[in-house]
Amino acid sequence: MTGTGLSSGEGRLRRIELVTDTALAHLAVEDLLDELLERVRSLLHADTAAVLLLDPSSSFLVATAARGIEEEVRQGVRIPLGKGFAGRIAAERRPVIIEQVDHSNVLNPILREKAIRSLLGVPLIAEGAVLGVLHVGTLTTRTFVDEDVEVLQLAADRIASMTRTHLNQLDRAAAAALQRSLMPGKLPTTAGLEFAARYIPGDAGGLGGDWYDVFTLPSGRLGVVIGDVVGRGLQAAVVMGRLRSALRAFALEEDDPAEVLERLDGNVQHFEDGVMATVLYAIFEPSMDRVTLSTAGHLPPIVATPEHGAALVQVPVDLPMGVSVGPPRRTTVVDLPPGGLLFLYTDGLVERRKSSLDVGLELLVGTVTVDEAESVCTRVLGRLVGSDHVADDVAMLVARRLPTDRVVPLDVVLPATPRALGDVRSALRRWLGAADAPPEATADMLVASSEACSNVVEHAYGPGGGTMAVHAAREGDEVTVTVRDNGQWRSARGEGRGRGTTLMRQCCDEVDVTTGVAGTTVTLQRRLVGEAG
Template identity: 55%
Template sequence: MPLDPRAQARLRRLEAITDAALGHLELERLLHTMLERVRELFGIETATVLAYDHEARQLTAIAATGIEEEVFQGVRVPLGAGFAGRVAASREPVVVNRGDGSPVVNALLWERGLVSLLGVPMLAGDELVGVLHIGSTVARVFGPDDIDLLRLAASRLALAMRVEVASEDRAAASALQRSLLPARLPEVPGLEFAARYVPGSGTAVGGDWYDLFPLPGDRLGVVMGDVAGHGLGAAVVMGRLRSALRAYALESGSPAEVLGKLSRKANHFEHGVMATIAYGIVEPGRDRLVLSLAGHPPPVLAVPGRPAELVDVPPDVPVGLGLSTSGRRDTVVELPPGSLLVLYTDGLVERRGEDLDDGLRRLVGAVTTGAPESACARVMAALIGATAAEDDVALLAVSRTPADTP
């Protein structure tokens, strides 16, 4: 039985929104094409996409047809304010008509003669991605079919935007991480170094980092850190903490004091951020390391003629989250000739469903004295092997030159 004209019209409208060919378009082209189709399908004058910024809690116009000035002028709408803000806050469709007293933050909507507006939230699962709204210059009653169709278009755009943002975040985080990790480990008389960094499987690049830098008085700063979280946000915070730690390290010869200042900075400027950090200073004679831990797991030390062991260092509180900035402690670690120190992040030793102590025992058993590069290879083979780590892994090996080495 042939479809009646009304059903045929509805099917054509659905096909215009769900057209598989749209999936091959780049996001900018997809937004423009979809908004043009929405204008045609609804017979309206304007259609706009506003992206939601979770940190700023506001919407920003990123694509529009009919009122392109929304994009050109960088229109921003706070969450809960005005028409689009109400759509975002309620996550429900909203219809407003000029003269009904509904507040509108963006004056362009009324200035262009719009009379009726319909907005729907753009959702990717439970995540608010933005708002899609349309406007008509003549009085219009938007019925349930109109709302359902616009919701379908919004869902398609939300998914495309979420995929694009995730891809951009991964690329940006990866580039930022590479730029902040040492491109080449320094050459320091009396010491040798090797390092590894491996992103976790199925996760965006996170906030793990290691660092080595010279300090006044022929000293050397050694850092291993881990910012909680993944993605671009964690990588950006990692970059800020790394830079701040380097700056504080120039002012103080006490790792505990440096971590205290860093925690104070994080508490004030990085709300909700938490990081664990091991920071040590190798003294000019290369025979001692002054070390402080901010919630970070202890390094492993291998000394010629003795089994490797976890360094006995008190674990003070992590950096950030409003935790105390005082009461941190320094511990002196002896570095005999030929000794090897291994610092790492918890992704190396933690496994879902396994006890952390088991991972630490495997790590200690894999660490022996010798060349740092060989030590890193042995540790990665023993703890990672052929199974990808679930979390990011950073590893740094520091070896003191044996006494009989020229």
């Protein structure tokens, strides 16, 4: 069989109109591909038509849509870039014609099994980038002519353009959904600290890999992160999600921010080929008066205090994630007095094409003031962004240490289980630090309250379980902690049992245990000055 024979101007125009019909623009990408493939198959009198798109790694072509041999899609055919018929088209960015299919020129076994004799394929190119391949095949030997190539390339250009648009939309939607799922939906409520954060997607090609995170640590410390994965779109957001999870895991095992970033860098270099990211990781001590931090190529944070105002922290900047093996990473200790705040941000906030980075940093430092965290975010965005469009994503996180007189009482309700004891201890340690309790008083109240909570876990409930409620408040120079349950206590069993009250009295100035039909309440009081007991 020879060419299609439609060589007149009228026939060629009809082909172009059929392939480029603007009515296709409203279709979803899957329906669009199916409709275009059916039209292409009809126009070229072909038996099969298929689209293969490059996977995110750009290493394989994956069968995405097919008409005539749908098995290609259902079986997830993958063709290595540069190999076989389709792989050659994508790698060489040019049409390829095969008049007689055999094992030497076609890798896809389905085409051979279905007795496809001849193939014509062209690259899908949009905005200078190869997206994939469009090919047609016939069950009889066919000599494809230049006009066939022209029509197929026209269809490919149409598919590439519309697919790029649809994929960009899907990419942005998926990245936005992923970003929302990974960003803290609600920043944690932590005694002594006030948080506020913002994330603004940039205009240049959808979302990217900017993120922030706040999480508690078993030691009672608080981890704070801000980072930026180089790149844009869904792929950057996916990498960001993996880095966020890996950093959290390493933070559970290491107390030094530099060691956490060192381990994260090893993870990136081993598992994330070609990825680069900047990350700043900081840890608030339970007392909230000190922050230890380390930065992997990230811009320096700003600290603002009531006494000295705002300034960039003089922190050594180590290599970004994924660059190369460098010198050991370093940790910096920053003092944060009551009322002071730590301001973290990504480069999209301060980098502008028409001005230097120093100008942006100077403007930012001049804008950050000691104020409520939400007010700081609003003021910074109003001055540095205003009504302008930002080309790059912007992430920012403000952590403000509250004045001691503004520390709110602690209230937690947890299951009366052994696992919850560590959570209570961490929460109480953070609260005592925020309440400016000295080390000795903190240690005593932790011992006494842990004993009270342990007694609830062991004695208050039967197999059905229950809850324990812990409340802590400071009034003047005295701290009061109450531990309540609504169970019916069982008598202590075994040698050496039932000594918890004695231990609590040794650590506190006053201990009161009230038991009734509604449960038991243990009240612990400790002065923050002088000796207990």
